[in-house]
Amino acid sequence: MQNMLQNNGKQLKSKADVSGIENLIRATLKKHKSPFMMIRRCVLEKQYLRFRKCLPEVTPYFAIKSNPHPLIVKTFIRLGASFDVASAWEMMNVLRLGATPDRIIFANTIKSVEDIITARKRRVKMMTFDNEPELYKISEHYPGAHVVLRIKVENQGSVVELSLKFGADADSAIHLIRKAKSLGLNPVGLSFHVGSQSKNVENYLQALEISAGIFKESKDSGIPLRIMDIGGGFPIQHFDNEIGINFERMASQIRKQIKMLFDRKVKFIAEPGRFLVGPAGILVTQVIGRTFRNNKNYYYLNDGIYADFSGMVFDHCKYEFKTLRRGHKFLSALAGPTCDSFDTLSMNAEIPELYVDDVVYVKNIGAYSSASAVANFNGFPPAKVILI
Numbered sequence: 122m123q124n125m126l127q128n129n130g131k132q133l134k135s136k137a138d139v140s141g142i143e144n145l146i147r148a149t150l151k152k153h154k155s156p157f158m159m160i161r162r163c164v165l166e167k168q169y170l171r172f173r174k175c176l177p178e179v180t181p182y183f184a185i186k187s188n189p190h191p192l193i194v195k196t197f198i199r200l201g202a203s204f205d206v207a208s209a210w211e212m213m214n215v216l217r218l219g220a221t222p223d224r225i226i227f228a229n230t231i232k233s234v235e236d237i238i239t240a241r242k243r244r245v246k247m248m249t250f251d252n253e254p255e256l257y258k259i260s261e262h263y264p265g266a267h268v269v270l271r272i273k274v275e276n277q278g279s280v281v282e283l284s285l286k287f288g289a290d291a292d293s294a295i296h297l298i299r300k301a302k303s304l305g306l307n308p309v310g311l312s313f314h315v316g317s318q319s320k321n322v323e324n325y326l327q328a329l330e331i332s333a334g335i336f337k338e339s340k341d342s343g344i345p346l347r348i349m350d351i352g353g354g355f356p357i358q359h360f361d362n363e364i365g366i367n368f369e370r371m372a373s374q375i376r377k378q379i380k381m382l383f384d385r386k387v388k389f390i391a392e393p394g395r396f397l398v399g400p401a402g403i404l405v406t407q408v409i410g411r412t413f414r415n416n417k418n419y420y421y422l423n424d425g426i427y428a429d430f431s432g433m434v435f436d437h438c439k440y441e442f443k444t445l446r447r448g449h450k451f452l453s454a455l456a457g458p459t460c461d462s463f464d465t466l467s468m469n470a471e472i473p474e475l476y477v478d479d480v481v482y483v484k485n486i487g488a489y490s491s492a493s494a495v496a497n498f499n500g501f502p503p504a505k506v507i508l509i
């Protein structure tokens with residue numbers, strides 16, 4: 122009985138949530154032309170506070186590659202976040218918006234000379250590396266920089282694999298840390314990335330164990346490290362009924378591991394992207410054409426794979442397509458507006474029958490979507506980002 126009440130309560134709440142979101146979409150459509158990406162400020166705040174609450178000893182450096190929109194960056198500056206940047210362009214972006222250099226990590230293990238010089242000029246001291254040639258480059262153009270060694274760790278079960286291209290073997294860590302020191306750099310810590318949308322907490326636990334071993338070895342060889350960067354990868358729910366994602370539980374296991382393996386003086390940081398901005402985004406598109414082919418209804422939307430659904434390619438992401446119509450659902454195809462068959466979004470979306478101008482929207486699409494959209498391919502502009 123108790124359960125039934127709870128379930129009913131949940132259902133009522135989720136129905137209220139749905140109608141709240143749909144009313145918001147209707148209201149916004151009166152003011153803005155679609156496609157648009159609504160970013161809900163209250164959700165950015167909620168996710169940031171959730172991260173802080175669940176991992177209080179870990180300082181979040183928002184990975185702005187997930188969505189560099191200035192209003193999002195400003196929101197995180199106001200909340201007191203730090204930033205992970207991948208290039209001088211991103212660095213200048215967050216600095217211009219008011220972040221201070223001491224709150225930035227240049228977290229790309231391969232940096233151009235020009236970008237290293239920009240970091241020096243802008244006093245962004247902390248940067249990652251994972252190989253010796255990079256150390257020579259940094260030491261020449263930014264002597265004394267604070268370098269963080271990124272190690273390769275398991276990415277098992279993560280949707281986006283990041284260890285293929287980055288990370289030094291743990292076996293070579295001490296050699297690289299010593300090398301950094303001998304070149305006049307300041308080796309301050311370690312970092313890893315377990316892969317994006319990592320539902321598997323074991324990746325973090327194992328990576329922390331390996332890192333703790335390197336911390337000890339480095340201390341024993343006279344180079345104590347003080348920063349442990351646990352990267353990004355924290356997963357979000359993309360579908361309403363998706364199971365197996367529980368950030369709170371994951372964070373509590375990570376905390377336990379940190380407490381068990383590391384000295385209290387070690388400073389922990391992380392580079393969450395998707396977790397902070399993904400749930401805040403709702404993409405609103407409209408049907409611009411429809412036809413019946415291959416035995417199903419095809420609906421052509423005014424946004425597609427080259428623009429705000431680019432995450433289907435680059436982020437390996439799948440989305441839940443929703444409409445404002447109710448009624449019997451049919452297996453239908455959804456496609457973007459460009460003259461390319463590749464621009465097909467789904468061959469089996471379960472949706473009611475739609476007409477031209479009807480809305481198709483997707484929740485939890487704030488990360489790796491507009492960030493990787495191509496401007497004006499075939500003349501179709503990406504969605505306007507609206508912070509609400």
Ligand SMILES: Cc1ncc(COP(=O)(O)O)c(C=O)c1O
Pocket residue numbers: 184187205228229283314316317318352353354355392393394395396488
């Ligand atoms: C170095 C680095 N840090 C952080 C992130 C953000 O990861 P996520 O969005 O999974 O939190 C990425 C994503 O590619 C990355 O490459």
